[in-house]
Amino acid sequence: MSDILIDDRIRDWVFLPIIIVMFMIQMFRGLLTKYMDNKKTTQKVTSKAQVGEMIDKNITQQSQRLARLHGLLPDHSFKMKRAHLCDNKSGILTKASEKPAKDPMQSMSMMNPAAMADMLKQNLSGIVFMAVQYQWVSYFFSGFVIGKVPFPLTQKFRSMLQRGVDVQNLDVRYISSISIYFVLLFGGLQKIQQLMFGDDNDEFVDDTQMQMQMQMMGMPTMPSFGQQNDPGKLFIAERTRLEGVKHSFELNKSQDKAIKSLKRFLIQ
Amino acid sequence: MEEPKVELDDLEVNQERLKLNTNQLKNLRVYGSLNAGMIAGILGMDGWIGIGIYVAIFLIVSACLAIKMNFRVKEYFKSSYDAYYSGIGTDMLLFLMIWVIFHNLVNIL
Numbered sequence: 001m002s003d004i005l006i007d008d009r010i011r012d013w014v015f016l017p018i019i020i021v022m023f024m025i026q027m028f029r030g031l032l033t034k035y036m037d038n039k040k041t042t043q044k045v046t047s048k049a050q051v052g053e054m055i056d057k058n059i060t061q062q063s064q065r066l067a068r069l070h071g072l073l074p075d076h077s078f079k080m081k082r083a084h085l086c087d088n089k090s091g092i093l094t095k096a097s098e099k100p101a102k103d104p105m106q107s108m109s110m111m112n113p114a115a116m117a118d119m120l121k122q123n124l125s126g127i128v129f130m131a132v133q134y135q136w137v138s139y140f141f142s143g144f145v146i147g148k149v150p151f152p153l154t155q156k157f158r159s160m161l162q163r164g165v166d167v168q169n170l171d172v173r174y175i176s177s178i179s180i181y182f183v184l185l186f187g188g189l190q191k192i193q194q195l196m197f198g199d200d201n202d203e204f205v206d207d208t209q210m211q212m213q214m215q216m217m218g219m220p221t222m223p224s225f226g227q228q229n230d231p232g233k234l235f236i237a238e239r240t241r242l243e244g245v246k247h248s249f250e251l252n253k254s255q256d257k258a259i260k261s262l263k264r265f266l267i268q
Numbered sequence: 269m270e271e272p273k274v275e276l277d278d279l280e281v282n283q284e285r286l287k288l289n290t291n292q293l294k295n296l297r298v299y300g301s302l303n304a305g306m307i308a309g310i311l312g313m314d315g316w317i318g319i320g321i322y323v324a325i326f327l328i329v330s331a332c333l334a335i336k337m338n339f340r341v342k343e344y345f346k347s348s349y350d351a352y353y354s355g356i357g358t359d360m361l362l363f364l365m366i367w368v369i370f371h372n373l374v375n376i377l
Contacts, residue, residue, distance in 0.1 A: 004376075006376055013373075015372065015373070019369065035331065145376055146372075147368070147371075147372035148371070148372060148375075148376050149320065149368055149371075150308070150309075150313065150314055150318055150367060150368065150371045151314070151315045151316070151319075152315055180368075183364070183365050183368055184365060186361060186365075187361045187362055187364055187365025187366075225335065256361060264342075
């Protein structure tokens with residue numbers, strides 16, 4: 001099959017502009033996220049229900065930290081802390097687990113102003129850009145073949161890759177311009193952006209990746225809403241977890257660990 | 269405020285240095301994919317040979333990393349699987365993108 005050679009002007013006015021524009025928009029989105037992060041101020045906890053939620057969150061954090069790092073505490077200290085949380089009559093977890101399940105509508109309305117604004121901002125900066133770029137590419141650059149993919153594909157991809165081109169016998173390898181948009185989008189302009197931005201700030205890299213993942217998954221804050229529905233069950237689960245912890249103080253094992261590390265260094 | 273997650277087993281490992289190392293490895297892999305894409309595109313490789321070039325360059329990058337570390341992987345990363353083989357699928361999309369772009373620029377357009 002002889003190759004189709006495509007006019008120089010398509011390269012100058014279609015191929016390169018699409019790549020350059022998408023790259024610029026990606027960089028712009030990165031700067032925008034950085035700017036929004038800087039402007040984010042801490043939210044004041046004002047209403048009583050919010051104070052209650054913060055207390056619950058702190059209690060769960062405390063019990064989780066105890067369950068995770070129990071090896072750092074000696075025996076009597078761990079037992080005291082565990083009794084403070086799990087005691088049958090006066091432990092914090094037992095008292096907290098007797099609270100009634102909260103009305104889901106009420107708890108959602110309390111969180112709304114703060115969390116919804118953040119969600120809206122993240123969604124805006126992601127999906128709007130994607131939609132605008134798609135419309136731009138498909139409006140201006142539709143109806144002609146722009147390039148060729150180097151690997152063989154089946155006929156099923158024809159409708160996706162050759163949108164707007166109605167020649168039936170054309171090899172599936174020849175693609176229209178909207179498929180370049182998809183290749184660039186999924187392929188990872190993000191990675192190249194990370195190369196340029198990621199060196200100064202590690203947290204920034206995590207934000208963009210998390211953003212993309214959250215857009216893909218749809219509802220980002222479902223887990224936290226689920227927890228608000230029934231805190232009693234959560235506390236009961238935490239309590240059973242704490243009571244089942246087999247505690248051993250790491251200092252007792254420290255001599256063996258030191259011998260192991262020293263051996264590793266000395267032998268090399 | 270989120271507190272940093274510390275597990276008991278990780279207390280033997282210096283967390284910040286491990287993070288720096290992993291970041292550097294990620295940058296290195298991205299450069300490797302970019303180069304592989306350019307080579308495959310400019311030389312006009314077709315189909316499975318191109319993917320073979322990507323795997324070959326990936327392994328060459330891993331080999332250079334091993335030589336630079338003097339083959340002592342445990343001092344720099346958590347395991348040899350992490351350092352050499354782990355990210356091959358995630359960078360393949362980047363390779364495909366660069367391959368398509370350069371193949372079109374050089375051979376067809």
